[in-house]
Each structure stands twice: as C-alpha cells, then as structure tokens.
Amino acid sequence: MTRYLAQRAGQAAVVVIGLMILTFIMIHLEPGSAARSTLGVRATPGRIAIFNSTYGLNQPLYRQFLTYIDQVLHGNLGTSYSLQIPVSTLIAQRLPRDLLLLGLSTVLALLIAVPLGIYQAVRRGGVSDHVLTGASFTLYSTPDFLFAILLIALFSVQLHLLPPEAPQASSVGGMLADPRALVLPVATLALVTVASYSRYMRSSAIDVLAQEYIRVARAKGLPQRLILLRHVLRNSLLPVVTLVGLSFSWIVAGAVIAEEVFNYPGMGLLFYQAATTHDFPVLLGSTLVVGVATVIGNLAADVAYGILDPRIRYGRT
C-alpha cells in the first residue's frame, strides 16, 4: 500500500509539473503581448520596454519559466489585468464558496443516486427501471444551462418560491445564512451529476448482485434489506468512489455554467469573466488551481479505493 501510494503521489507530482509547463505555454500563446494587454493599445514602445523588464519578459524563455515556477511555488499567480488584484487573493476569496457549492451538490447527488442505482439494479428490466433509465438519459442529455434556466422559470418566475440569484455574501457563513438562494444552484449541479452517478451505480450494483457471495447470503436466508445494506451497497460503491474523484473536472465545468446563470460568485464565474475579458493571469492561475485540485481529487479517490477494498492493499505491497 505504501509503495503504491508513493508511486501514485510521484505520478501526481509529475502531472502537476506538466500542468505548470502547460499553463506557461498557454501564457505565451496569448495573442499580442502581456504588455499590450495591460497597458493598452496606445502605450509607447518605451513604456512597453519598461513593463517587459519589470516583469522579466525580456529574458530567455527558460529563465522566465524558472521564474514562473518560483513565483507559483511562492503563491504568486500574477495580477489580474482588469481588476488589478493579485490572482491569489481572488482565488482565496472564491475557492471556499466553490467548495460549498461543489460539496453540497456532490453530497446531494450521491444521496439520491446511490439508493436509486441500487433500486434500479434490483428491479432490473422492470417498468420502474426503464422509466428511471429514460429519465436519467434525458437528464444527462440536457444542456446544463437549459436546466438552470428552466428551474428559474419554474421556481422563481412562476411559483415565486426561490430567488433566481445565488447568495452574494462575501463569506461562506454568510452564504449559508441565505439557504433558500442556494437551493437552485446546488440543485442544478446535483441533478446533472445524479444522472451519471445513478447510471454508474446501477451497472455496478448489477455486477455485484451477480456475485456468488450474494447467492450465498440469499441461501443462508439473510433478509433482502441486509443483503443490500451489507453486501451490495459497500461493494458497488467502490467504482463510484473512483468516479466521484474523476468527475471533479466535469463538475467544475458544470459549475462554470451554473455560476454564470445564477451569478454565483465562485471560481467558475471568475473564470468565465476572465475568459470574456481576456484576463490571462486570472485564467491561468485558476486553471492551475483547479488542475491541482483535480489531481488531488484523483489521488484521494485512489486512496479511498484502497481503504474500501482490502484486496488492492494486499495486491500491491
């Protein structure tokens, strides 16, 4: 187990270095120069030269790369062109709010998808299974933004039940103080994930139900409820754990859309605004942070897999 973890951590470190190289390359793919973007089109050549030497942009690429890594490792992700605030400050403000949104929606999605998947697996081929499969197919195939806007149309415009905008408080505590405003963003993100989690859970539970130990449990007269709780649930959760770790990146993609629709002040909205205003330091800083978070998520999923499934531990040591 230790060796396996060390190996995986090593791979993750390589990927993080790869991410830095990739973001560095993308900074230099930016059309025009950083100086032009920051100082505007009317900047004189003299001012551009001063800007370039201040930020070390006149140095050879490998030196710039080393400086970039040095800065990133010291938490310096550059300064936003449009807001003139350090990117790290912006991210530090936004990240906790995203953890709230992603955390709540993932927990909600799992609470719905896991029982649903097991139920469908048990009733496999029945009418309810077909109906639920159809529903999750449709859900999965619906663009996130359409979903979000239809929820607003129904719950805010028609029924006047929930506000159409996410809480705008500056702290996580403040956002939690307005739970009604959190419902629609969290629900949008959760519904999108429920569709694929429940599909996955269903096929995983079907595989488990076909195992011999389930047959043994049945043969010794264990009630169905206990079979499902003790054997099916734990064993079929295994692949879903990995899926949750891996799905981090498309949950973030969903968050970009959901935050745009509900004006949720998180990383997704920051990112989207940076993308439309060509604010490259913000774009790349947040890409790096999200990328590293994804790598950590995958690593955590691997560790959780190892803890939940002792066979992996024995196999790797």
Next chain:
Amino acid sequence: MAALDAGTSGTERDALGGAGLAGAGPPSAGQDLAQRGTWRPALSAFARNRVAITGLGLVSLIALFCFAGPVFYRTNQVTVQLNLATLPPSNGHPLGTDPSGYDVLGRLMLGGQSSLELGLAVSLATTIVGTLYGAIAGLAGGIVDAIMMRVIDTFLAIPSLVFLLILVNLFTPNLWIIILLITMLSWLTSARLVRGEVLTLRTREFVQAARMMGAGGWRIIVRHLVPNSIGVILVNATFTIADAILILSALSFLGLGLPPPHADWGTMLTNGLNYLFDGYWWLVYPPAIILIITVVAFNMIGDAIRDSLDVRLQRP
C-alpha cells in the same frame, strides 16, 4: 446461479421482448453477416435490442430531417427580415420565426446540419487519434507508456470546459477550429480506454504469435489490436458524438460558439432563452427538444452497442 440468472434476465427479457419486432426484419441481414463469425452474435444482439433500434431510428429520422428537409421545405435563412420577426406559429411558418425573421423550422434543419456534422467530425478525429495514441502507448509499455500517459493525465486534470474557454480565446472560432478544439479534449478518454484494452490484449497468445512470426509494431496494431478493441472504440465514438453536440451548445451559451453565418441548435436555444419570459415559447422548446432527443438517441446507441458487445452480460 440464481442470482446471476436474475441479473442477466434483464437483457434477455429485453431481447425476447424485441424478438417479435425484430424477428420479421433482420434474418436476411443475419445471413449476409454469417461469414463474419465474430460479428454475428453482437450484431444480432444489437438488432434485437429495442433501445438500439429506437436510437438508430431516431438518429436516422433527425439526419433525414436536417439534410433532406431543406430540399422540400425551402426557407430564407440568409437575409434578415425584421418585418417577419418573432411571428407565432402559423400555416406559413409552422414553428414561427425568430427575432431576425428566420423561419424556425427551416433554421432547425440548418442548425442540425452543423451540430451533426460537428459531432461526427469530432468523433471521427477523436477515434483515429485516440486509438493510435492508446495502441502505441499500450504496445510500447515501459517508459514510453509512462510518459504518454502522464501527458494525458496533465490534459485531463484541466476541466474540459475551462480548457476550451482558454483555447477559444486564443483562436478566432470557426467550424474547423471548434472541431479541432473539441477533438483536442475528447481524444484523451478514447486513448486511455484503448490503452487499457491493448494492455490486456498484448499478453494474449495471438499477439505473441504474430510477434513471433515477425510482425512489426504497426502491423500488430492495425491487424490485431485495433480490431480486437473495436467494441470499446465504437462505444466511445458514439458517446463522443453526443458529448460534442452538448459541448458545442455549452460553448454557444457562453457566447463562444460558431460565429453568426452558421446556425446551430445551441445558439438557437441560447438566443431563444432570452425571450423565454416574453412568451415566445417557439424559440425555446423546438431547439431544446430536438437537441435533447439527438443526444439521447446517440447515448442509446452507445449503450446498446456496449450491451451487445459485453460478453459477460450476454452469456448467463
């Protein structure tokens, strides 16, 4: 094997349920395919699968609607006619007109052409690049494989939409650029899947035998590894079409989709949503419904191919 039987009977029941329907049609198709022994069980399972037939039928209908429709239903989709803007559905315009005065039904056909073409092009490019990359990595093994896989991990660590937003900012989007960019994101999954298949295949006797007989790496990939991973490749290619259409619609929503002379369902839907609260329902629901049906249909086909090629599910 009671539990196992209970587990598999779902597909069996599906298959039996569809037998009456399929029994009349496909026998001749089955005979034609008799020479290709390995394909026959999978194809007949696919033909007996109601989900598969429904998905295939829907995709054919939609393709017919988009590509043959404009031949019979001619509309002006070129010049803006503001005097015809946002007309409700009527005899002349069965689905009304949009804010530029374009006929919505005609625009759905035109938009479908770009959405379907994009989906197919992305899927084709993804399959070729992903399969070759995955097969080379899996066959090479060792340090080459490790490096090739870390490259994929690095790209996968960045959420696709995030990556796409940066790239769309770097290039001026047109149909080809968008196909290229979506492909750059989706080949990663197919490469990983194919590599996984190749890792198990390369230890098999027939690959060893081919190698012993002096077959080169390229020949092993093309003649043995790719044909034997075709199930995974095909399933992923189908899902890629669905995903590409959805990604395009997300990009359109964020204002970074195909530029104006083009029409696509995502853009139509996004523009229509601006008018949702004004009661112009014909600008929202038609593109939404056809987009969802198309994506569902491709997902159904992918699911059905997976079921019909999955040996474990087929044999009790």
